[in-house]
Amino acid sequence: KQGQITPTELCRKCLSRIQRTKFLNAYITVSEEVALKQAEESEKRYKNGRSLGDLDGIPVAVKDNFSTSGIETTCASNMLKGYIPPFNATVVQKLLDQGALLLGKTNLDEFAMGSGSTDGAFGPVKNPWSFSKQYREQKREQRRPKLHREREGSSGGSAAAVSALTCFAALGSDTGGSTRNPAAHCGLVGFKPSYGLVSRHGLIPLVNSMDVPGILTRCVDDTAIVLGVLAGHDPKDSTTVQDPVKPFTLPSLTDVSKLCIGIPKEYLVPELSSEIRSLWSKAADLFESAGAKVIEVSLPHTSYSIVCYHVLCTSEVASNMARFDGLEYGHRCDVSVSTEAMYAATRREGFNDVVRGRILSGNFFLLKENYENYFIKAQKVRRLIANDFVNVFNSGVDILLTPTTLSEAVPFLEFIKEDNRTRSAQDDIFTQAVNMAGLPAVSVPAALSAQGLPVGLQFIGRAFCDQKLLTVARWFEQQVQFPVLQLQGLMDDCSSAFENEKLASVSLKQ
Numbered sequence: 001k002q003g004q005i006t007p008t009e010l011c012r013k014c015l016s017r018i019q020r021t022k023f024l025n026a027y028i029t030v031s032e033e034v035a036l037k038q039a040e041e042s043e044k045r046y047k048n049g050r051s052l053g054d055l056d057g058i059p060v061a062v063k064d065n066f067s068t069s070g071i072e073t074t075c076a077s078n079m080l081k082g083y084i085p086p087f088n089a090t091v092v093q094k095l096l097d098q099g100a101l102l103l104g105k106t107n108l109d110e111f112a113m114g115s116g117s118t119d120g121a122f123g124p125v126k127n128p129w130s131f132s133k134q135y136r137e138q139k140r141e142q143r144r145p146k147l148h149r150e151r152e153g154s155s156g157g158s159a160a161a162v163s164a165l166t167c168f169a170a171l172g173s174d175t176g177g178s179t180r181n182p183a184a185h186c187g188l189v190g191f192k193p194s195y196g197l198v199s200r201h202g203l204i205p206l207v208n209s210m211d212v213p214g215i216l217t218r219c220v221d222d223t224a225i226v227l228g229v230l231a232g233h234d235p236k237d238s239t240t241v242q243d244p245v246k247p248f249t250l251p252s253l254t255d256v257s258k259l260c261i262g263i264p265k266e267y268l269v270p271e272l273s274s275e276i277r278s279l280w281s282k283a284a285d286l287f288e289s290a291g292a293k294v295i296e297v298s299l300p301h302t303s304y305s306i307v308c309y310h311v312l313c314t315s316e317v318a319s320n321m322a323r324f325d326g327l328e329y330g331h332r333c334d335v336s337v338s339t340e341a342m343y344a345a346t347r348r349e350g351f352n353d354v355v356r357g358r359i360l361s362g363n364f365f366l367l368k369e370n371y372e373n374y375f376i377k378a379q380k381v382r383r384l385i386a387n388d389f390v391n392v393f394n395s396g397v398d399i400l401l402t403p404t405t406l407s408e409a410v411p412f413l414e415f416i417k418e419d420n421r422t423r424s425a426q427d428d429i430f431t432q433a434v435n436m437a438g439l440p441a442v443s444v445p446a447a448l449s450a451q452g453l454p455v456g457l458q459f460i461g462r463a464f465c466d467q468k469l470l471t472v473a474r475w476f477e478q479q480v481q482f483p484v485l486q487l488q489g490l491m492d493d494c495s496s497a498f499e500n501e502k503l504a505s506v507s508l509k510q
Helices: 007-020 032-047 090-097 133-142 156-163 180-186 220-230 274-289 302-323 339-350 353-366 372-394 420-427 432-437 466-480 488-498
Strands: 027-030 059-063 101-106 169-174 189-192 212-217 260-264 293-297 399-403 441-448 454-460
Touching: 007 027, 007 032, 007 059, 007 101, 027 156, 032 101, 059 090, 059 156, 090 101, 090 169, 090 220, 101 156, 156 169, 156 180, 156 212, 169 189, 169 220, 180 189, 180 212, 180 441, 180 454, 189 220, 189 466, 212 220, 220 441, 220 466, 260 274, 274 293, 274 399, 274 441, 274 454, 274 466, 302 353, 302 372, 302 432, 353 372, 372 432, 399 466, 441 466, 454 466
Parallel strands: 059 101, 059 169, 260 293, 260 399
Antiparallel strands: 027 101, 169 212, 189 212, 189 441, 399 454, 441 454
């Protein structure tokens, strides 16, 4: 808007950055021609004084489980290699209508079934912070070798893309923490809106009753800008609300004395690292010293959330994955003995072990003899979990403050020692209940660990109080002043593109 850089120049610099950070494996598809054409159109609008808004000319990326017209959408699976949707997901279309530049589709776990962005058909995503100046300096001081961290959430590609400064915002999907977890590990703001605030149309479903498009940015203000574009009723998605609270501009919060911050005692689990436990306590003290009321609260059914989530998740997965049969789209095997044999061979070849395992589990829970004992009971427990949050918020609590993850990102080789189910249960312990209750939640980067890796804390709000939640999150963000990622040692030949990271830390609002 100030004319310091044109949309085309910014687009080319981001595309160059994508090429120079290919080793991160953040992108599955880079839509260079599409983005440059969009940048030219944006440039014309700026010259004519007809900018479409804050996102006009801004490079963004989209997780590869959102449908994009004319651009391959794979869900990181052999089942959908070569599939090109004939339409855009509603959230993608809304971004394009505001003039955003679509740089490409980002990597993920196959069909978003995972917690590390390690189980996709295109290989694992690497965490940009494991190549940062901050991490390398800490590693030198400790004088012992460390493996590069690669751990993310299933939206790891989107997180790595934003963290590595290749784009300014990215869409992820959040079913049990898949936006917030990678945000915490990559030093980003990861936002899960209230269920029904943002349309799911065109998001290839994992768990319909919990899936929410997520937003990944480098600051809370940027998240609010993107949310303002995406929120709203969609006639193509019957779960969206008719009248969302708009606009999502965040009021200035200077006085937190009227806030009541809840600390769930059930979230103080033995597996929580001492470093994050200390950081969580310091954050609570920060609010208290600023005048806010900080109290311990109880969410008594938290311990059942992991098992409950597993039953409901796999049950819906079994139903959703039935559409991939090799008949209408996607991979189809060469077996022609019978239709049943073709189905079986196609799904065996198209899905990885993780996806097949969840399908089998879900079908087991949905068997006639098991339906009442598993699926129905899990639905009842889900209601109890949701009521826990209602009771806490009705008691006067405004915002819940919790950890986002159990620890900082762990080394890749250590991470993959656990099976997918165990990893998901461990990593989503603080995030899954929010999806079952349909509440908004945001992970905000809070500090660097002793290893020089990011650590995030989570804020949870009342349903459809997303604006208030982000307002509090922004206040916290301003207090902690999280550092900007420094990739100078690795990116010296690209440093001029972002002029010592000045553009990296600037907000879309500016």
